[in-house]
Amino acid sequence: MIIVELFLWSGRLVIFTLTLSRFMHAPRKPHMEATMRILWYLKNNPGQGLFFSSQNDLSLRTFYDSDWGGCPISRKSTTSYCVFLGSSLIFWRTKRQKTISLSSAEAEYRVIIGACCELSWLRSLFKDLEILHSKAALLYCGN
Incomplete structure (x- = not known):
């Protein structure tokens, strides 16, 4: 459930x-x-799904952030990122990191790795679905 x-x-x-x-x-x-x-x-609240306008530019944008040592018990950081296709949110993830980051930069790099893997998978999916997508994906950091 x-x-x-x-x-x-x-x-x-x-x-x-x-x-x-x-x-x-x-x-x-x-x-x-x-x-x-x-x-x-x-x-x-039915019908609240994805909407893709015919004028949508289909650019991939990812916003990511990490709270360095956010868990007061384990001191593990929480990774969060969301991926937009044009103006529509198509994917998001929030996950506690498996290891303790020694700096905020390290925590942010871990988020970037996850976000880039997701973007790589999406571009591969677009290719399989024969959706032409030649623009570079943009990544925006929360810092």
């Missing part, structure tokens, strides 16, 4: 799903109630 919620949600609600997913190993009544509210929202 968590995967379905992550797949269908708009960007502003993803943080709730990520928080709920941390309690999947031992869910309690408040977690179930929160999940039911999320499902109610999805049921009552």
Whole structure:
């Protein structure tokens, strides 16, 4: 159910799903109630999908950021990035890094690596779908 919620949600609600997913190993009544509210929202807000205008320029833009040592317990950083195709958000990811970064620059480099891998995969997908995309992808850092 968590995967379905992550797949269908708009960007502003993803943080709730990520928080709920941390309690999947031992869910309690408040977690179930929160999940039911999320499902109610999805049921009552249909049709909020991707829209591609015919005037869309189809340029790939990626915005990324990292919070260096953001977890107060493990001191691991959280990686976040989102990919836009023109003006439409097509992918986003928020993930705790597996290792502890020794500097904010190191944490940012880890985000760049993930974002570049995602962009490489998207360009390969465009090629397979025979979508001509000759423009370079733009990356914007949160610093």
